[in-house]
Amino acid sequence: MTSLNPVHTVGQQMDEVLRLHTDLDAEARRSACVEMLESVGISRAANRLSAYPHQFSGGMRQRVVIAIAMLARPRLIIADEPTTALDVTIQSQILKLMRRQIADKGASMILITHDLAVVSEMADHITVLYCGKVVERGRTRDLIEAPAHPYTRGLIDSIPDPANRHARLKQIPGTVPDIRNLPKGCNFRDRCPRAQALCAETEPDLRPQNAAQWAACHYPLQPGDSA
Template sequence: MEKLEGQLNGEDAPTLVVENLKTHFFTRIGAVKAVDDVSFSVQAGEILGLAGESGSGKSITGFSILGLIDPPGRVVSGAIRFKGEDLVTASPERLRGLRGNRIAMIFQDPMMTLNPVLRVDTQMIEAIQAHRKMDRKAARQRAYDALEMVGIPSPGERLNAYPHQLSGGMRQRVAIAIAFLNEPDLIIADEPTTALDVTIQAQILHEAQALCKRTGTAMIWITHDLAVVAGLADRIAVMYAGRIVETGETDDVIDRPLHPYSVGLLGSVPSANKRGERLNQIPGMTPNLIGLPPGCAFKARCPRASELCNTTPDVSELIPGRKIRCHHPHLEEAAQ
């Protein structure tokens, strides 16, 4: 609690600052600019929603922060400052010490976290003892408390179970409990509720939000669905073709999106369309990231595109707290 109070009083810098990050994959036919000049920050206890279509670079951004980019990919330039330490220049040994300890990740498939042939207690105890000098009894109690914290009923029974004996929602709760085990400063959640039914999804979103506020853990919640982060995130960063095109407070982005792509994403949500009418959708497909044409990557799908869009727009703050990368933003809606 002392750590959280200090962070909330502004004694510490942002938990994570990403500056001009570029992560490219070098193939025989060219370089894939999966992440291209991405910048954002996350404060202690804050949840940042990183939203966009499949292939927009969201997950690669998360993997870049964790140092999990394998050849032919690599971080080309930029900085990833975690608690003031640049992770881009950190050694593999240092990154291994941070992963699962100070920085944790929750995957879309909980079986990427859980070993199917080991009991839950064995896996959680090992995750604790890998980073803490703690005897098995104390570690098991900590695992029990973590399961209880994420709302798992009869945690003692779940500790003795194998992953295949748990439902999908229960497995994902266990994965979230493991992420919070060592009280990390940062958690990256890569669409962890996509495969779950809406009731379980809502419960997990509520639990994740409450845990971050209580522990002071910063979280990046990666999603393709803006509706998911609407009630979860404090801020939203919308990503397209490897770049963040809009950032702002959640209510502002949801109620008054500025970038035409954000407008299209929100218009594609079924609840935003009148009953009986055709579903609004963004025309075309996400562009091939190899050899993108000059200018705005969204111009071929944008109803507002003009000759000016053949030049790359800079990031601007036309409204306080709203950062946008666009030549023709929806300022008229924002002014209403």
């Protein structure tokens, strides 16, 4: 929403990417912009290049930003909370669009988000951070179905269950410690239902749990454990 410059047209902002990153002439750049706008689902793309961001809806602006990100055919896209401000319908459209664009253009993406539902739909691999440190990583399906770190378990349990609408929402108790003054031992210990004496003494290293999953925990969950 705020990535686009309100005083330049959408076309100017798209063109800038190609001017800086390619040797295309003006005509070829314009064709590439029209083609990319169409590929992200914006109709009458040739006319819309001369429009300003305020003439687009929120979902369309999001599409324009994705188009700008894809224009120079990057091999890696870093998307930081790309759908946070969008309603669920637009969010779903944008996620499908990003997935298709990545597959079509042969790019990879690092998706940064707090939304595990989005991650489980989009990512092949997940890395979970707590207090700026990796506490678990692995293949998406393994990690969602059998998390080894209690923080990952807590995040998964916090996702509202639509089949159980009247149940109390689960949450991870407590708050994140001040990262300027982290406690000794495991950073998660004050919130962890599995904490023991060792957790207050030594910070756990990231260790393999199986061939494709790592967790930084002295007492990791085993498949089938609930907490």
